[in-house]
Amino acid sequence: MSNFSSQLRLSSSLLKHLKHQINATSSTTSASAAAMMFERRSFTTTEGSRPTIVHKRSIDILHDPWFNKGTAFSMTERDRLDLRGLLPPTVMSSQQQIERFMVDLKRLEVQARDGPSDPNALAKWRILNRLHDRNETMYYKVLIENIEEYAPIVYTPTVGLVCQNYSGLFRRPRGMYFSAEDRGEMMSMVYNWPADQVDMIVVTDGSRILGLGDLGVQGIGITIGKLDLYVAAAGINPQRVLPVMIDVGTNNERLLKDPLYLGLQEHRLDGEEYISVVDEFMEAVFTRWPHVIVQFEDFQSKWAFNLLQRYRNTYRMFNDDVQGTAGVAIAGLLGAVRAQGKPMIDFPKQKIVVAGAGSAGIGVVNAARKTMARMLGNTESAFESASSQFWVVDANGLITEERTNIDPQALPFARKAKEVGHQGLREGASLVEVVQQIKPDVLLGLSAVGGLFSKEVLEALKGSTSTRPAIFAMSNPTKNAECTPEEAFSVLGDQLIFASGSPFNDVKFGDGVIGHCNQGNNMYLFPGIGLGTLLSGSRIISDGMLQAAAECLAAYMKDDEVLKGIIYPSISRYIRLDLTESVATFYLVFGLIYY
Ligand SMILES: NC(=O)c1ccc[n+]([C@@H]2O[C@H](COP(=O)([O-])OP(=O)(O)OC[C@H]3O[C@@H](n4cnc5c(N)ncnc54)[C@H](O)[C@@H]3O)[C@@H](O)[C@H]2O)c1
Ligand SMILES: O=C(O)C[C@H](O)C(=O)O
Ligand SMILES: [Mg+2]
Incomplete structure (x- = not known):
C-alpha cells in the first residue's frame, strides 16, 4: 500500500502536465488515510480533477522540476509530502511566484549597482548558486581553488546584498525554516531534513544581518555563506551542514508591506514567546543530532547575549558575533x-x-x-x-x-x-x-x-x-x-x-x-572553533577554548609580517587548511586544559 501511495501517475502527457502546471489553480484533496501521501492537483475545469501520485518525498520533490511548486506548496501539501520546514513559511500563489520572478529579473542591474564595488557581484553569486544546486562537489572545488576571488561573493560583502534581495533571488530552497507557526511541530519537522548526520548548524533569526538591520527570513543567506566557509576552510562534509532560519516575524516595515516577501508578515515575537520558539528549535535539533554544533549568527544584541547565557552550559553552541x-x-x-x-x-x-x-x-x-x-x-x-x-x-x-x-x-x-x-x-x-x-x-x-x-x-x-x-x-x-x-x-x-x-x-x-x-x-576563527569542537567531542564551548583559538591566530603571524603591518593571514592561506587546522588543534589541546 505504501508503495502504491508513493507512485506517480501522470494525469496526461508531459506536455499537458507542464501546460497545466502554469495555469494550475492548485487544490488539494486528501486521499484515504492509508494512502495519505496521495496528492491531487486539479488542472482545468474541462479536464476535471485528476490525481497526481508522487513517487518522491521531501527534498527530492523540490529538486524535481516536473513536480516542484516551490513556495506554492500549501501547508497541507507540505505536511503530507514531508516538506514542512524545507521552504520559507509564506505560501504563495503561482501568480505571485511569477510576479516575484519577473520583479527580480527586471531589477538585476539596479540591484548590482546598489552593492559592493564589483558591479557583477550579484551575477557571479547567481552563477555560483546555480552550480551549488547542480553539483556540490564542483561548487566547492571552484570555491576553494578561487577563494580569494569568490569568498567576497559567497560571503561578506556580497552575501549582504543577497540577503537584502533574497525574496527575489530565491530559486531552490537551501536549509531549514522554523517559524512561529511551527510551534509544537518542530520535533517532527526536523526529521524532514534528508541527512542522518549533521555536524554543523548555523542559525539566524534575521534580526541583525551584518550591518543591514532586520532582514527577516531573508537572513538565511548569511547562514549559507558561513557554512560555505566551514566546508572550504575546515573541510566539514557539505552533506553534514545545515543552514537554519528561525522566522519569528520582522520589524522591518518595508518587508512587512512587500507582497513578494517570503517570511511571516507580522511583527517579531518578543519575550517568553520568542524564547519558547528558540527553545523548541534547540530541543528538536539536539534530539535528532545530539552531537551537532550550533553557531548563532546575526541575532540582535539583546537576544545574542541572552540566548548565549541560556544555552552555553547545556548545548554545544556559540555565538559567532559575540565570541x-x-x-x-x-x-x-x-x-x-x-x-x-x-x-x-x-x-x-x-x-x-x-x-x-x-x-x-x-x-x-x-x-x-x-x-x-x-x-x-x-x-x-x-x-x-x-x-x-x-x-x-x-x-x-x-x-x-x-x-x-x-x-x-x-x-x-x-x-x-x-x-x-x-x-x-x-x-x-x-x-x-x-x-x-x-x-x-x-x-x-x-x-x-x-x-x-x-x-x-x-x-x-x-x-x-x-x-x-x-x-x-x-x-x-x-x-x-x-x-x-x-x-x-x-x-x-x-x-x-x-x-x-x-x-x-x-x-x-x-x-x-x-x-x-x-x-x-570572524571567518578566521569560526571554522576552527567548529572543527576543534567536532574533533574534541567537547560537550560545551568554554571561554578558555575560545581564548586558545584567539591566541593561536595571534601567534600564527610571523614577526616580519607583523612589523610590515600584516596582522591577519591572507585569505589564500586561510584555505590551505593549515590555519584552521592549527586553530582547531591548539583549541583542542590548550582549550581543553583551560576548560
Ligand atoms: N568584522 C567582523 O568579524 C564582525 C563581526 C560581528 C559584527 N560585525 C559588524 O559589527 C557591526 C555591529 O554589529 P552588532 O551586532 O554589535 O550590532 P548592534 O546593532 O548590536 O550594535 C551597534 C552598536 O553601535 C552603536 N552605534 C550606533 N551609531 C553609533 C555612532 N554614531 N557612534 C558610535 N556607536 C554607534 C549602537 O549604539 C550599538 O551599540 C555590524 O556592522 C556587523 O556587521 C563585524
Ligand atoms: O558575517 C561577517 O562577515 C562577519 C560578522 O559575522 C558580521 O555579522 O558582520
Ligand atoms: Mg555575523
Missing part, C-alpha cells in the same frame, strides 16, 4: 602591539576606544579585558586595572555610570564620571572628543555606521601616543565600514595598522611602500 569576533579582534590587537616592536605582554598598557556597544563591540571589550587581566595575574586588581584601558562610545556618545537606562551588557564598561571628568570628558562625549582627549593606541569600530571615522576623527587620532596607531573598521558590509583604508592611510600615514571587516585593497604609497589592509573578520 568569534572577540577572538579575531584579540588576535588583531595583539598583532598591533607586536607591530609596535613590543612584546604581546604589553597589551594591558594599550588604550582602546571602541565605537559600538552591541553584541560585537561588547563581546570584544569583554574578551580583551579578560585577556589583559590574565596577563596581569588574574587578580581582582588586575581586572580593575584592565577595565580602565577601554572607552566605549555608542550612538549616545561615551558611556559612563551617569547613563540612564544603561544596557546591562554595557554597564561593566561604563566609565566613572569623576575619572572621565579628569580626562576632560563627560557622559555622552562625542567620538572625536574621546579620541582627542584619550589619544588611544587603538580605535575599533563595530557600530554598523559607514564613515563614522570621519576626517575629524582620523585627524584626532594623529595625536595617538602610539608609534603605530591601529584602526579596526570592522563593520560589514563594505559601505558600513567606519572608514576606508584610503581615508585612514591618507591621514595617518604608512605606519598605521589597519583592518576592516569586509575586504578592501591595500593602499600603495609609491616607492614600493604599501599600507596593508587586513581583513579582520
